[in-house]
Amino acid sequence: MAAMLGVMMAVIVVTGVSGALHPASNVEVTDPQTLHLAGEFVESNLGTAIEPDGSATVRLIAEQYDFVPDCVVVPAQTPVTFRLTSADVVHGFLLPNTNVNTMVVPGFVAEVRTTFAQPGEYEMPCHEFCGLGHHAMWTRVSVTPREKFADQGPLERTRCEKH
Numbered sequence: 598m599a600a601m602l603g604v605m606m607a608v609i610v611v612t613g614v615s616g617a618l619h620p621a622s623n624v625e626v627t628d629p630q631t632l633h634l635a636g637e638f639v640e641s642n643l644g645t646a647i648e649p650d651g652s653a654t655v656r657l658i659a660e661q662y663d664f665v666p667d668c669v670v671v672p673a674q675t676p677v678t679f680r681l682t683s684a685d686v687v688h689g690f691l692l693p694n695t696n697v698n699t700m701v702v703p704g705f706v707a708e709v710r711t712t713f714a715q716p717g718e719y720e721m722p723c724h725e726f727c728g729l730g731h732h733a734m735w736t737r738v739s740v741t742p743r744e745k746f747a748d749q750g751p752l753e754r755t756r757c758e759k760h
């Protein structure tokens with residue numbers, strides 16, 4: 598019994614220490630207290646941006662109890678990179694039936710890449726319990742046909758049509 602306990606303790610200590618010394622790949626840190634002041638996640642830089650190579654980058658902030666912006670428009674059949682961070686506590690971002698599923702942890706940038714084959718609407722709640730208003734914390738990703746997206750101006754790209 599004592600030996601088993603010893604082994605388990607050793608496993609916990611060794612994995613804990615080695616995990617801290619060798620964090621997972623692609624760790625990007627950010628300061629949640631200055632997100633809105635400078636850097637990648639200032640308000641004017643949120644939403645969908647088209648990169649020189651034609652791919653799309655979507656930047657979102659999760660906070661109690663909203664996603665900012667609360668809706669993003671992205672083109673179909675185009676590589677899309679979601680970059681998210683949190684301004685306060687741990688939130689979650691998940692688009693059903695895609696590979697997009699990540700926790701959004703304050704202090705870190707979560708990055709997920711996907712390509713939407715078909716146009717469509719994804720509506721989802723934050724899927725990490727984050728406090729009293731959690732159930733009302735929704736975001737919407739509107740996947741638009743590629744040609745239609747290309748015709749839109751920067752403003753329309755950041756605003757979903759209301760339904």
Ligand SMILES: [Cu+2]
Nearest residue numbers: 723725727731
């Ligand atoms: Cu939440």
